[in-house]
Amino acid sequence: MKFFFMAWSYLKYKLKAKTKHAVHSPFVFDFITKVMEPHTFKEDYATIEKQVQVLQRNMNSIETVDFGATTANTGYARRLRRVSSIAKKAGIPRKQGRFLYRLIEYYQPEKMLEIGSSVGISTMYQAKANPAARLISIEGCASTAAYAQESVSAVNADNVKVLIGQFEHVLPIALLELEQLDYAFIDGNHNYSSTLAYFELLKQKARNGAVFVFHDIHWSPGMERAWEVIKSSEEVTITIDLFFMGLVFLKKELTPQHFILRF
């Protein structure tokens, strides 16, 4: 069912997605040419992707907690999973990781937040892109978070703090600690109400010019509805739908406009 939903959504996206030749906004044209298009190889990619390989080859089994599923007796569902399998299934693909790297490298956000570290694949790309920035990355499953911590140490990303706890509980703490926000990557608990609840909290701390990246905006009908609500929010000016993720710019001086771009 999910497969058919996503396939249908992808088809609609493909039919609507534009290239830079159909974009008249100078801000978005700049985004396409400076963030989306460059494909120069970077030393950091090699460092990060070596650690990704280490994770993808790690056959250790760890007990993970799934905050999206509960059981009658034990609270949240727990299951044994191989680190290799988590890295391959939950981790962001290389193309998207490199895109996040370029996004951060170009806009240079200083106060960054990640909701959903897993084993730290996206965390590494984001942290290495701007070593002068501070990144707090939140993960609920402690045994998974231990690998995120190990990954950021392996690539010498010392600007990251991995915060363990349920998003609902620790997000306000992370925001208090960061004081303000220039960038957020929301990659966990993908459902309508949680996504909008996180967005409400993030908005309150956003500095002008902040960019939020929502992963899996076409994952389910609920996520697509959440994306529409986010797009129509008063503080949001430019939005960019890249199918696997949606970007939201909170930059007052821009005229509100919504784009669907070929990724």
Ligand SMILES: C[S@@+](CC[C@H](N)C(=O)[O-])C[C@H]1O[C@@H](n2cnc3c(N)ncnc32)[C@H](O)[C@@H]1O
């Ligand atoms: C898709 S994975 C993140 C992948 C990671 N950003 C990457 O690309 O490498 C989502 C993570 O969010 C965590 N998670 C989901 N719901 C949560 C919640 N309510 N509180 C805390 N963690 C949660 C899961 O344990 C999982 O590790």
